[in-house]
Amino acid sequence: xxxxxxxxxxxxxxxxxxxxxxxxxxxxxxxxxxxxxxxxxxxxxxxxxxxxxxxxxxxxxxxxxxxxxxxxxxxxxxxxxxxxxxxxxxxxxxxxxxxxxxxxxxxxxxxxxxxxxxxxxxxxxxxxxxxxxxxxxxxxxxxxxxxxxxxxxxxxxxxxxxxxxxxxxxxxxxxxxxxxxxxxxxxxxxxxxxxxxxxxxxxxxxxxxxxxxxxxxxxxxxxxxxxxxxxxxxxxxxxxxxxxxxxxxxxxxxxxxxxxxxxxxxxxxxxxxxxxxxxxxxxxxxxxxxxxxx
Amino acid sequence: xxxxxxxxxxxxxxxxxxxxxxxxxxxxxxxxxxxxxxxxxxxxxxxxxxxxxxxxxxxxxxxxxxxxxxxxxxxxxxxxxxxxxxxxxxxxxxxxxxxxxxxxxxxxxxxxxxxxxxxxxxxxxxxxxxxxxxxxxxxxxxxxxxxxxxxxxxxxxxxxxxxxxxxxxxxxxxxxxxxxxxxxxxxxxxxxxxxxxxxxxxxxxxxxxxxxxxxxxxxxxxxxxxxxxxxxxxxxxxxxxxxxxxxxxxxxxxxxxxxxxxxxxxxxxxxxxxxxxxxxxxxxxxxxxxxxxxxxxxxxxxxxxxxxxxxxxxxxxxxxxxxxxxxxxxxxxxxxxxxxxxxxxxxxxxxxxxxxxxxxxxxxxxxxxxxxxxxxxxxxxxxxxxxxxxxxxxxxxxxxxxxxxxxxxxxxxxxxxxxxxxxxxxxxxxxxxxx
Numbered sequence: 194x195x196x197x198x199x200x201x202x203x204x205x206x207x208x209x210x211x212x213x214x215x216x217x218x219x220x221x222x223x224x225x226x227x228x229x230x231x232x233x234x235x236x237x238x239x240x241x242x243x244x245x246x247x248x249x250x251x252x253x254x255x256x257x258x259x260x261x262x263x264x265x266x267x268x269x270x271x272x273x274x275x276x277x278x279x280x281x282x283x284x285x286x287x288x289x290x291x292x293x294x295x296x297x298x299x300x301x302x303x304x305x306x307x308x309x310x311x312x313x314x315x316x317x318x319x320x321x322x323x324x325x326x327x328x329x330x331x332x333x334x335x336x337x338x339x340x341x342x343x344x345x346x347x348x349x350x351x352x353x354x355x356x357x358x359x360x361x362x363x364x365x366x367x368x369x370x371x372x373x374x375x376x377x378x379x380x381x382x383x384x385x386x387x388x389x390x391x392x393x394x395x396x397x398x399x400x401x402x403x404x405x406x407x408x409x410x411x412x413x414x415x416x417x418x419x420x421x422x423x424x425x426x427x428x429x430x431x432x433x434x435x436x437x438x439x440x441x442x443x444x445x446x447x448x449x450x451x452x453x454x455x456x457x458x459x460x461x462x463x464x465x466x467x468x469x470x471x472x473x474x475x476x477x478x479x480x481x482x483x484x485x486x487x
Numbered sequence: 488x489x490x491x492x493x494x495x496x497x498x499x500x501x502x503x504x505x506x507x508x509x510x511x512x513x514x515x516x517x518x519x520x521x522x523x524x525x526x527x528x529x530x531x532x533x534x535x536x537x538x539x540x541x542x543x544x545x546x547x548x549x550x551x552x553x554x555x556x557x558x559x560x561x562x563x564x565x566x567x568x569x570x571x572x573x574x575x576x577x578x579x580x581x582x583x584x585x586x587x588x589x590x591x592x593x594x595x596x597x598x599x600x601x602x603x604x605x606x607x608x609x610x611x612x613x614x615x616x617x618x619x620x621x622x623x624x625x626x627x628x629x630x631x632x633x634x635x636x637x638x639x640x641x642x643x644x645x646x647x648x649x650x651x652x653x654x655x656x657x658x659x660x661x662x663x664x665x666x667x668x669x670x671x672x673x674x675x676x677x678x679x680x681x682x683x684x685x686x687x688x689x690x691x692x693x694x695x696x697x698x699x700x701x702x703x704x705x706x707x708x709x710x711x712x713x714x715x716x717x718x719x720x721x722x723x724x725x726x727x728x729x730x731x732x733x734x735x736x737x738x739x740x741x742x743x744x745x746x747x748x749x750x751x752x753x754x755x756x757x758x759x760x761x762x763x764x765x766x767x768x769x770x771x772x773x774x775x776x777x778x779x780x781x782x783x784x785x786x787x788x789x790x791x792x793x794x795x796x797x798x799x800x801x802x803x804x805x806x807x808x809x810x811x812x813x814x815x816x817x818x819x820x821x822x823x824x825x826x827x828x829x830x831x832x833x834x835x836x837x838x839x840x841x842x843x844x845x846x847x848x849x850x851x852x853x854x855x856x857x858x859x860x861x862x863x864x865x866x867x868x869x870x871x872x873x874x875x876x877x878x879x880x881x882x883x884x885x886x887x888x889x890x891x892x893x894x895x896x897x898x899x900x901x902x903x904x905x906x907x908x909x910x911x912x913x914x915x916x917x918x919x920x921x922x
Contacts, residue, residue, distance in 0.1 A: 231641050280831060286640060287555055288834050291772050294765050295830045299823035301762070306816035415761060419652070422645065461656040464649030471642055472634050 201330040203452035204445060209336040209405070211444025212343035216398030217421035218428075218436040219350065220270075220391025226367040226431030227387050229286065233293040234273055235395060236418015237300035242266040242396040243315065243403040243413065244304060250316040263396040270392030271385055279381070304411035312408035321404045339401050340441075346394060347437050354433065359386055367431060416460060420447075423467040429477025438478060442466075497845045505690070509683055516682040527795045531787070533682045534794065536689040537746045539786035542770040543693045543779050544739035549768070550777035550840070551700055552732040553712030554636070555644045557764050561651025562624045562737045564759035566744025568658055569620035571673040571754055572666060574613065579675040584668055591665035597677045613677060617688075617745045624741025625734045627654075632733040636726065648761060658756040667756075674753040685746045692739050697779055699735065708732050769826050774836050781838030788837075793822055 217239055224232045242262050249258035277296045281289045321335040354360035359382075365373040366383045374380045402417065403409055421436075424443050428435025443463055450459045470477060492500070516529050541559055548556050575583055576595050584590030597612035604611065635646045657663070659670045667673075679685065699705055707728050710718035719725050748754045766789070774785025797818040829836070841847070 229641075231645065277827070277831065281834075284834065287549075287776075288830070290555070290641060290644070291768065292827075292830050294768060295823070295827045298762070298765050298769065299820070299827055302816070302819035302823045306814075306820045309815065412762075419648070419761075423649070426642070426645070457656050457660045461653040464646075464653050467649050468634065468646055471638055471646055475638070475642065 198329045200449070200452060201327075202332065203448045205327065205330055205332050205336050207445030207448035208441060209339040209444070210402075210448060211441035212339035213398045213402040213440075214417065214421045214424050214444055215343050215347070215437040215440035216394045216401070217417060218424040218440045219347070219433055220388075220395050221422045222425040222428070222430055222433060222436040223363075223387045223391050225425065227363065227370075227384060228278065228289075230278065230289050230293060231422065232391075233290070233418075234277075234296040234300060235270075235391065236414040236416075236421070237297050237304075238266055238270050238273070238392055238414075239395045239399050239402075239418060240409070240411065240414025241269060241300060241304065242392075242399040243409045244308070244313065246400060246403070247313045247315060247409060255318060259400060262400065263393050266392040266396035266399075267389050270388040270395075274384060274388045279384075301411045301415075308411060310411075312410045314407060315403045315409050318400075318404050321401075333405075335401055335404050342397070342401070343437065346397070347433065350390065350394075350433060353390075359383070363387065420460075420463045423463050426467060426477055427470050429479040432477070432479040435477055435479035492845055492849070500845060509686065512686055513681060513683045527798075529682050531791045531795050533685050533750055535787040535790040536686045537743050537750055538767065538770060538790055539783040540689040540692050540746070541740050541743040541767055542774065542782040542786045543696050544736045544743065545767050546771050546774075546776065546779060546782045547696055547700065547708075547739075548732055548736040549771060550775075551705065551712060552708040552729060554729060554732065555640050556647040556733070556736075557644045557761070557768065558628075558631070558647035558651045558737075559740050559767050560759045560761070560763040561647075561654040562628060562740035563744030563747060563763070564651075564654055564658060564756055565624045565627060566620040566741030567748035567754050567759075568667060568673070568744075568756075569623050569741070570616045570745035571676045571748050573616040573619070574677040575673070575675055576677070583673060583675055584665065586671060587664040587668065590668070595677070609677075613679070617742060620745040621738040621741040624744070625738040628734050628737030629730065632730045636729045636733060648764070651759075651764065652761070655756050655759055670756070672753045672755045673748075676748070678749040678752055685750060688746060689743070692742055693779065693783065696735075696739060700779065704728070704731065769830075772834075772836055773826070773829055775838035775840060776836065777840035778836070778838035778842055780843035781836055781841075784837055792825075793818070797822060 217235065220235050220238075221232060224230060224235070242265060245265050246258060246262045249261055253261070273296055277292045278289055281292055321333065321338065323334040324331055325334055325337055326332075327337070354363060362373070362378045362383050363386070365376070365378055366380060370380070403413075406413075420443055421440065424439035425436040426439070427442065428437065428439030430436075443466065446466070447459045447462060450456075450462055512529065512532055515525075519526050519529060541563060545556075545559050548554050572592060573596050575590075575592075576598050577593055580590050580593055595612075596616050597609060600608035600612035600615075602608070631647075631650050635643060635650070638646055658667050660667075661669045663669070700708070707718070707723045710721065710723055711725060711728055715725060770785040770789045771782055772785075773789060774781030774783070
């Protein structure tokens with residue numbers, strides 16, 4: 194019982210962070226599944242939705258600002274796709290990746306300009322900050338809400354992908370880009386929907402993630418973004434449930450490492466995990482076998 | 488293109504240009520007073536040459552071997568720390584490592600050699616840790632390369648990015664404090680006296696990279712970039728050459744890290760993050776992926792723009808325009824937008840995959856007036872072509888829409904849209920016609 198008493202708070206925090214990573218990771222995994230592109234700007238869309246929340250909450254009630262933040266993230270994400278990725282669709286893969294890096298650089302610098310380099314205080318959402326006691330550990334409401342909300346949203350997303358027409362189109366496009374366009378699927382629409390879903394979930398994730406932290410600054414999105422990407426790779430890139438499992442594993446492991454007093458290496462662990470998984474099973478836990486065509 | 492000069496004249500011209508540049512830098516650094524705004528130019532040349540070296544090393548990897556690696560900042564970090572740790576004078580150790588009892592290493596290579604060989608020893612003492620920095624980075628890159636280089640394009644990018652982050656965490660680890668000073672800055676180590684030092688070192692290193700690229704190894708690297716399978720079939724050992732390119736590139740990244748440490752006079756692990764790698768990558772892109780001279784030009788343009796030309800954007804006044812929009816940080820936004828424009832509309836960069844040559848330069852110079860004169864015409868022609876393309880596209884779209892409407896109408900009226908294919912033998916799908 195003593196073991197659980199010491200570690201339960203860390204495990205709970207890990208599950209909560211894992212849920213937040215999962216919401217970001219879905220955006221990475223879906224975009225990679227369809228465009229074969231690491232959307233380096235995704236972490237910055239996440240950071241920007243946090244930043245917009247800081248500004249909106251000063252004038253609007255909570256629920257309106259949350260909805261507006263989600264809308265903002267969706268508009269930002271789809272605009273990035275239209276302006277920076279669509280013109281390069283036939284270009285070599287390296288150019289699109291460089292474009293993604295350029296967008297990330299732009300978003301970070303723009304945030305630096307807007308905030309003046311200062312750390313902005315994230316608003317306290319009273320309801321999410323309520324204290325709850327689970328077993329022996331006392332924690333905040335957000336820790337309980339996050340995994341539940343994540344699971345519900347992911348279940349809805351899986352339903353969308355498996356049961357609806359647009360979901361079927363997404364699966365087809367991720368399987369074979371060219372053939373599906375020949376079959377009359379509107380590729381651009383499918384990609385836009387992918388970005389809408391990914392960015393919307395990242396915005397929800399940002400509300401949950403940043404309410405755990407006091408401040409937000411232009412580089413806040415980079416680390417969670419990279420970790421979420423690792424989660425997506427761990428679970429098998431292109432697979433939504435895989436990304437979620439990967440995110441929970443990373444979240445819990447990271448907090449256990451912090452609990453053991455190795456805080457310096459909690460970020461590094463993520464990358465060790467990435468390298469190990471790429472060495473041992475490059476397709477990830479749930480990834481499909483990729484056959485290289487000659 | 489007609490040959491304008493013989494090769495001997497070209498070599499002489501190149502040597503003369505380089506010598507003039509070096510003299511200019513040397514005199515400039517000695518004579519321009521510190522307060523002058525032209526001093527910025529010398530700073531740009533110093534920093535630009537350091538970034539030119541690291542960009543050239545990244546280009547060797549990304550542009551010539553086709554390995555999309557994003558670990559450059561991590562390698563620079565090791566280089567910078569290795570150099571700094573071994574050149575902090577003994578008497579400064581207590582001040583620098585104030586939280587770690589004066590540190591573990593209580594001597595400096597520079598001091599030891601200076602005591603024995605005088606001024607010559609001072610410079611040898613600076614070279615040894617610098618080369619050592621490169622070698623240590625190369626060793627670490629060799630070890631990292633064994634697992635990582637088996638990965639393909641974007642996985643390689645993420646794995647190298649990950650390793651760079653791990654290295655950064657490692658250097659900030661408190662347990663290593665007696666050597667790396669934990670998360671505190673390293674300072675008071677030996678630096679160079681004149682701006683000509685980094686220019687010469689970076690120049691020599693870039694020349695070596697150029698020689699390498701034009702050797703058989705360089706050709707093997709390019710073969711791997713263009714087609715791995717074909718290269719392997721021609722007898723190029725893929726892993727050996729990839730590892731070689733990775734190690735050599737990292738060696739030079741390490742040297743440039745050491746130079747950067749000297750330039751900054753204090754170093755800390757925090758700025759060697761992903762943003763730094765992105766900046767190096769963007770320099771390579773601006774200059775042209777696959778062109779070393781492009782990387783050099785890109786590095787100088789990048790540093791000049793970010794450190795010097797666009798400074799006014801932060802201060803509120805630039806080119807005589809003043810606006811309340813211009814406050815700290817605006818420079819970086821404008822800069823990032825410019826880079827995005829280059830990435831989107833000018834993807835081949837300044838030099839594309841070509842290198843600088845006197846023939847091309849002279850031809851360009853000769854044709855410049857006529858090119859400038861014909862520019863409005865060419866621009867007009869381009870605009871008309873674009874307009875035509877747009878019109879054709881619109882017409883095609885309208886046609887498709889009409890066809891769709893017709894189909895819908897037919898469907899509504901109950902007509903069959905597809906007539907079944909005839910089953911006779913006359914239908915040839917992929918055969919020759921007119922049998």
